[in-house]
Amino acid sequence: MLKLKKRGKGQGVILIASDFDQVTPFLAHISRPKLKTVFDTWPGPVTWLLPAAQWVPDHLTGKHATLAVRITAHPVARALCAAYGGPLVSTSANVHGRPPARNALAVLRAFGDRIDYVMPGETGGRARPSEIRDFATGKVLRK
Numbered sequence: 001m002l003k004l005k006k007r008g009k010g011q012g013v014i015l016i017a018s019d020f021d022q023v024t025p026f027l028a029h030i031s032r033p034k035l036k037t038v039f040d041t042w043p044g045p046v047t048w049l050l051p052a053a054q055w056v057p058d059h060l061t062g063k064h065a066t067l068a069v070r071i072t073a074h075p076v077a078r079a080l081c082a083a084y085g086g087p088l089v090s091t092s093a094n095v096h097g098r099p100p101a102r103n104a105l106a107v108l109r110a111f112g113d114r115i116d117y118v119m120p121g122e123t124g125g126r127a128r129p130s131e132i133r134d135f136a137t138g139k140v141l142r143k
Contacts, residue, residue, distance in 0.1 A: 001089065004114055004115070005091065005094070006095050006097075007091075009059065010062045011062045012060060012064055013059075013060055013068065013089045013090070014070055014089070014130075015089060015090065016070050016071070016077055016087060016090040017081050018072070018081035020039070020042070020071060022081060022086050023087050025053065026052065026067055027051060027053055028050075028051035028052060028054070030135075038135065041133075042070070042071035042073075043071045043072055043078070044070075044071075044073045045070070045124070045130040047070040047132045047133070048068070048069055048070070048133050049068055049132065049133070049135055050066060050067055050069050051135070052064075052067040060089075066134075066136075070090065070130060074124050076121050077090070092129060093110065094110060098110070100129070103123065104118045
């Protein structure tokens with residue numbers, strides 16, 4: 001995926017899941033009460049940078065000690081995560097630095113025969129990417 005998107009390995013990726021238990025093994029221990037602020041934003045379009053478990057590979061975290069995590073509200077993405085039984089890597093459908101594709105035709109134009117399948121259906125309909133917040137500082141990194 002990183003090669004397809006022409007994206008650097010140091011950036012890391014976002015894991016989406018249908019529920020928090022799916023991402024818990026990927027995270028360092030955080031007590032549930034401390035996660036109230038996080039849980040108040042999910043499911044929904046807010047991605048949190050949470051401390052990664054030590055075993056999590058660099059291709060997920062990039063050069064960071066955190067992992068970007070979102071419990072998605074998108075019904076198809078939730079169903080995929082539930083059917084798989086775990087989180088999936090999420091990324092915008094674009095070559096790095098270019099605007100994201102907003103429909104199947106735009107995805108096919110951007111990637112052509114370099115992808116195996118474009119799932120039919122509606123996108124989330126958002127004009128902007130998901131918000132990103134840092135759990136350690138509470139700061140909004142991308143609004």
